[in-house]
Amino acid sequence: MEVQAEPELDADIAEIGRSLARRGHSAAALKRVPQERGLNLVGRDPKVRAALLQLVDVAPACENAADLAGHLNSYLGQVGDSGGRPVAIAAGAARVPGTRALTGQAARVAINRMAHRFIVGATPEQAAGELRLMWSHGNAISVDLLGEATLTEAEGAAYADRCDRALSTLALDARGWRANPLLESDAAGPLPRANLSVKVTALTPLVRPQAPGRGQRDAAEHLRRLLRTAAEAGAHLHVDMESMDSREMVFEMLLSILAEDEFRSGPSAGLVLQAYLRDSEEMLDEIIGWASRTERASPLTVRLVKGAYWDQEHIEAIQHGWVPPVWSEKADSDRCFERITRRLIDAFPLVRPAIASHNLRSLAHAIAYSRHRLLGIGDLELQVLRGLGDDLAEALARDGYRARVYSPVGDLVSGMAYLVRRLLENTSNDSFLADRAAGADLDSLLASP
Amino acid sequence: MTSAVLDDPMTQFTNEPVRELRRAPERARLEEALAELDRRLPIAVPVTIGARVRDEPSFDSVDPSDPGRIVARATAATSREVEGAVRVAAEAQREWGARPAIERARAMSRAAGELRERRAELAALAVRECAKPWSQADADVCEAIDFLEFYARGALALDAASPLIQMPGERNTLRHRARGVAAVIAPWNFPLAILAGMTAAALVTGNAVCVKPAEQSPACGLAVVEALRQGGVPDGVIALLPGDGAVGGALVEDPAVHTIAFTGSGAVGLEILRKAASPAAGQRHLKRVIAEMGGKNCVIVDADADLDEVIPALLDSAFAFAGQKCSAASRTLVHERIADELLDRMRGALHTLRVGPAEDFETDVPPVIDPDARARIESALADLGPGSEIERAAVPAGPGYWVAPTIVAGAPADSGVVTSELFGPVLTIEPVAGVDAACEIVDGLGQALTGGLFSRDPATIERVAARTPVGNFYVNRATTGAMPGRQPFGGNRLSGMGFKAGGDEYLLQFVDALVITENTVRHGLPIE
Numbered sequence: 017m018e019v020q021a022e023p024e025l026d027a028d029i030a031e032i033g034r035s036l037a038r039r040g041h042s043a044a045a046l047k048r049v050p051q052e053r054g055l056n057l058v059g060r061d062p063k064v065r066a067a068l069l070q071l072v073d074v075a076p077a078c079e080n081a082a083d084l085a086g087h088l089n090s091y092l093g094q095v096g097d098s099g100g101r102p103v104a105i106a107a108g109a110a111r112v113p114g115t116r117a118l119t120g121q122a123a124r125v126a127i128n129r130m131a132h133r134f135i136v137g138a139t140p141e142q143a144a145g146e147l148r149l150m151w152s153h154g155n156a157i158s159v160d161l162l163g164e165a166t167l168t169e170a171e172g173a174a175y176a177d178r179c180d181r182a183l184s185t186l187a188l189d190a191r192g193w194r195a196n197p198l199l200e201s202d203a204a205g206p207l208p209r210a211n212l213s214v215k216v217t218a219l220t221p222l223v224r225p226q227a228p229g230r231g232q233r234d235a236a237e238h239l240r241r242l243l244r245t246a247a248e249a250g251a252h253l254h255v256d257m258e259s260m261d262s263r264e265m266v267f268e269m270l271l272s273i274l275a276e277d278e279f280r281s282g283p284s285a286g287l288v289l290q291a292y293l294r295d296s297e298e299m300l301d302e303i304i305g306w307a308s309r310t311e312r313a314s315p316l317t318v319r320l321v322k323g324a325y326w327d328q329e330h331i332e333a334i335q336h337g338w339v340p341p342v343w344s345e346k347a348d349s350d351r352c353f354e355r356i357t358r359r360l361i362d363a364f365p366l367v368r369p370a371i372a373s374h375n376l377r378s379l380a381h382a383i384a385y386s387r388h389r390l391l392g393i394g395d396l397e398l399q400v401l402r403g404l405g406d407d408l409a410e411a412l413a414r415d416g417y418r419a420r421v422y423s424p425v426g427d428l429v430s431g432m433a434y435l436v437r438r439l440l441e442n443t444s445n446d447s448f449l450a451d452r453a454a455g456a457d458l459d460s461l462l463a464s465p
Numbered sequence: 466m467t468s469a470v471l472d473d474p475m476t477q478f479t480n481e482p483v484r485e486l487r488r489a490p491e492r493a494r495l496e497e498a499l500a501e502l503d504r505r506l507p508i509a510v511p512v513t514i515g516a517r518v519r520d521e522p523s524f525d526s527v528d529p530s531d532p533g534r535i536v537a538r539a540t541a542a543t544s545r546e547v548e549g550a551v552r553v554a555a556e557a558q559r560e561w562g563a564r565p566a567i568e569r570a571r572a573m574s575r576a577a578g579e580l581r582e583r584r585a586e587l588a589a590l591a592v593r594e595c596a597k598p599w600s601q602a603d604a605d606v607c608e609a610i611d612f613l614e615f616y617a618r619g620a621l622a623l624d625a626a627s628p629l630i631q632m633p634g635e636r637n638t639l640r641h642r643a644r645g646v647a648a649v650i651a652p653w654n655f656p657l658a659i660l661a662g663m664t665a666a667a668l669v670t671g672n673a674v675c676v677k678p679a680e681q682s683p684a685c686g687l688a689v690v691e692a693l694r695q696g697g698v699p700d701g702v703i704a705l706l707p708g709d710g711a712v713g714g715a716l717v718e719d720p721a722v723h724t725i726a727f728t729g730s731g732a733v734g735l736e737i738l739r740k741a742a743s744p745a746a747g748q749r750h751l752k753r754v755i756a757e758m759g760g761k762n763c764v765i766v767d768a769d770a771d772l773d774e775v776i777p778a779l780l781d782s783a784f785a786f787a788g789q790k791c792s793a794a795s796r797t798l799v800h801e802r803i804a805d806e807l808l809d810r811m812r813g814a815l816h817t818l819r820v821g822p823a824e825d826f827e828t829d830v831p832p833v834i835d836p837d838a839r840a841r842i843e844s845a846l847a848d849l850g851p852g853s854e855i856e857r858a859a860v861p862a863g864p865g866y867w868v869a870p871t872i873v874a875g876a877p878a879d880s881g882v883v884t885s886e887l888f889g890p891v892l893t894i895e896p897v898a899g900v901d902a903a904c905e906i907v908d909g910l911g912q913a914l915t916g917g918l919f920s921r922d923p924a925t926i927e928r929v930a931a932r933t934p935v936g937n938f939y940v941n942r943a944t945t946g947a948m949p950g951r952q953p954f955g956g957n958r959l960s961g962m963g964f965k966a967g968g969d970e971y972l973l974q975f976v977d978a979l980v981i982t983e984n985t986v987r988h989g990l991p992i993e
């Protein structure tokens with residue numbers, strides 16, 4: 017069952033990985049250093065980490081700086097002595113009425129700064145400058161519109177409207193970007209510059225894990241409209257994957273709509289496969305089966321990720337007494353990721369592989385394997401998240417690869433859930449980034465999982 | 466499915482896992498079971514006393530989603546039969562109560578195994594007879610299994626415990642003995658679980674039981690009794706007495722009944738307490754009443770709450786199973802700073818709820834149990850003055866006992882919607898000056914079953930927890946779904962009397978304690 021990577025790949029992987037690990041010296045890269053140091057500091061003590069995550073989470077709901085400081089005080093109260101001096105000082109300042117508002121203001125400034133690292137701008141218009149800059153630095157982009165949970169029909173429609181407008185805005189802006197052949201085509205054909213990622217659960221309030229049809233019927237119209245707009249604007253529409261509760265709904269609906277006659281000629285579209293799911297390889301079988309049956313002008317892009325909801329899936333399953341749908345060992349996710357990587361690369365150009373990770377090993381493995389299979393350098397796409405993979409995006413561009421940066425757009429209120437998830441990821445124990453930040457040696461980080 | 470019979474009696478209790486209904490094959494399995502059940506309807510529910518069975522149907526239970534469908538044809542027990550059943554039970558109890566605890570525990574665990582074998586079928590039955598939507602119906606079967614397994618272990622622990630202080634020359638022993646005959650008067654809203662829980666607690670501690678299922682759900686009652694008998698409970702030890710309030714009343718008044726376990730409305734509960742209080746002529750014991758009687762449950766939402774989480778939790782707490790759970794939320798006390806936003810989004814979210822037949826996986830809110838329930842709820846809403854703003858979701862056509870899920874804002878403080886338990890899909894939204902004002906309101910209520918709080922401030926959570934009068938307090942989650950062993954369940958104040966169901970103390974209510982103190986010194990010499 018277990019297919020090990022061919023041994024000769026390992027040498028390539030090490031070499032590719034080492035090259036990608038070299039930090040750039042751009043102004044942006046240098047600016048990131050102190051921010052990362054701050055996050056590492058946070059990551060060390062679990063209680064401090066919990067306090068910080070709670071503070072970030074509650075920030076948009078606080079009435080004013082004093083209110084925020086009050087919450088800070090409550091959270092730090094739970095940290096106890098383990099937080100050390102900085103925490104004791106902050107706790108003292110948050111308690112005393114004279115310094116409370118100031119502390120709250122300082123906390124807010126810090127949170128805003130942190131948010132800015134992960135979120136490109138409040139609206140697509142405001143993000144336009146930054147996106148153009150990223151493109152000019154050699155990175156492709158996918159924009160993601162952050163939003164609060166969709167609980168009403170009106171909220172679903174409003175989100176669809178925002179996506180619709182963003183597609184047009186993005187496509188218009190992108191026309192003014194400098195030509196970059198690597199980012200605009202591969203052996204399967206042209207690649208749109210404008211690229212939007214959407215979450216189906218934001219399009220409908222009718223996500224019912226046990227009745228996928230309800231969400232499908234409601235979201236389908238929104239999705240068709242976005243596909244039409246994308247086709248007209250010449251943009252790519254990518255559908256994110258979320259938790260198991262919506263998987264059947266999203267997966268079935270997307271594949272069936274994309275197979276409709278109307279959308280055979282376009283637009284370019286994609287979906288996400290989560291390697292942390294035990295049945296992800298069966299999902300891949302379905303995708304590949306679908307792709308070989310379905311005639312479309314541009315091949316389906318399959319973004320391979322490990323999966324962002326590991327804790328949620330795991331906890332929910334344990335609470336219900338279910339076998340978790342996700343692997344229990346991180347290495348299983350990593351190995352599954354590599355198996356699927358190879359199958360996706362083998363399947364090109366029936367599907368377009370987009371390997372999304374901040375794990376040097378995972379990325380280097382994909383690159384090495386695509387080389388081994390004699391794919392063109394532009395026939396493999398790599399993807400990273402804004403704020404977590406900025407150095408990598410820079411290094412990938414420098415080494416001549418097409419790296420797409422997933423770039424969230426939205427205000428702080430709607431971005432908070434996203435922000436908390438990214439902070440968690442960046443500081444979690446089972447994370448490549450955290451290991452790397454903790455100084456793990458590169459050879460072991462690049463070793464086969 | 467395997468039955469976790471108590472081969473090793475000390476195997477740890479774990480809750481029966483609910484079905485993973487987000488997977489299509491699991492749903493298909495249930496739909497098959499329903500089709501199979503439908504072919505067998507109606508089910509005969511006879512009066513069953515010892516080996517005697519009388520099947521002369523006098524009333525029906527129907528499918529609330531489609532009342533033309535008769536689910537059960539039941540025979541109501543007469544007052545003579547009630548009397549006879551209690552006599553048979555009292556007789557059989559002596560032998561049953563004298564058995565070692567492990568034998569009774571094993572019988573409960575085997576009965577749990579029977580239910581486990583029939584999980585899909587019984588879920589389908591709860592769907593049909595009580596209009597429980599699938600996820601809730603499945604959870605009801607699981608909870609019934611849980612109660613059997615949990616109390617089986619609890620009874621062994623009770624039997625083993627001897628916590629008394631010992632002195633040289635003195636032996637102190639604590640024993641628990643069954644009280645005698647227990648009357649179980651069960652509700653229709655957890656037609657399997659609550660009935661199974663009360664019955665198993667009485668049986669496993671050595672009592673005999675006369676079970677009176679709700680008149681709306683006799684077939685569910687029969688299923689539990691069958692499982693217990695198949696598990697090894699002797700026929701004489703458990704009687705099934707279908708019927709209405711008259712049967713329950715006769716049981717309560719029978720002088721040979723020792724313990725009454727009741728779950729239902731406050732009015733009936735108080736009536737039982739009154740009747741049970743005065744011994745009949747010649748009665749040589751006091752009756753003990755365990756009563757779980759509902760609540761007027763409030764959810765407090767502080768200004769720092771995350772409405773993205775509050776709203777789904779409120780919808781679930783207030784409208785799942787059409788609000789027909791004693792734990793359901795019926796009032797929202799929300800900080801005025803976010804009250805408008807909450808109300809606005811809740812109104813929008815209300816319209817995402819689909820009312821429909823329980824067997825449809827797409828249904829969010831099923832019909833209520835019967836026309837009386839519907840009339841009671843609608844009349845409380847009709848009584849609201851012109852000042853109230855009422856928002857209602859749509860209901861389908863068809864004969865089901867639909868009640869539109871309803872949100873009420875601006876209801877007068879003395880209106881029925883605010884003051885009394887409606888047991889239906891109605892939720893008020895009431896702005897308050899802050900969490901402390903909300904606590905005052907909750908503290909002013911007579912009932913105190915469940916309560917909820919949404920807050921992201923640990924200090925607030927602790928403050929409210931410290932002063933809430935309720936029995937089950939839920940923080941940043943829905944207020945329903947208590948599980949045996951995990952969330953022992955039961956209310957305070959007028960909401961009930963007795964220890965929490967699914968908790969360690971529950972069984973104590975079905976036993977009398979005996980303390981034996983023996984002098985073990987003879988002529989100055991210890992004779993142990």
Ligand SMILES: Cc1cc2nc3c(=O)[nH]c(=O)nc-3n(C[C@H](O)[C@H](O)[C@H](O)COP(=O)(O)OP(=O)(O)OC[C@H]3O[C@@H](n4cnc5c(N)ncnc54)[C@H](O)[C@@H]3O)c2cc1C
Binds near residue numbers: 322325
């Ligand atoms: C461009 C881009 C788009 C993305 N889009 C999506 C999306 O649509 N849907 C989505 O779910 N995620 C998405 N993600 C997030 C992604 O799923 C990962 O959470 C994230 O990238 C971290 O994985 P890694 O390979 O970068 O890091 P690594 O540190 O190598 O891996 C971390 C991951 O390993 C897995 N893991 C952690 N602990 C365990 C364990 N005990 N057992 C098994 N597995 C474990 C988890 O998936 C965790 O996220 C996206 C990521 C990127 C870069």
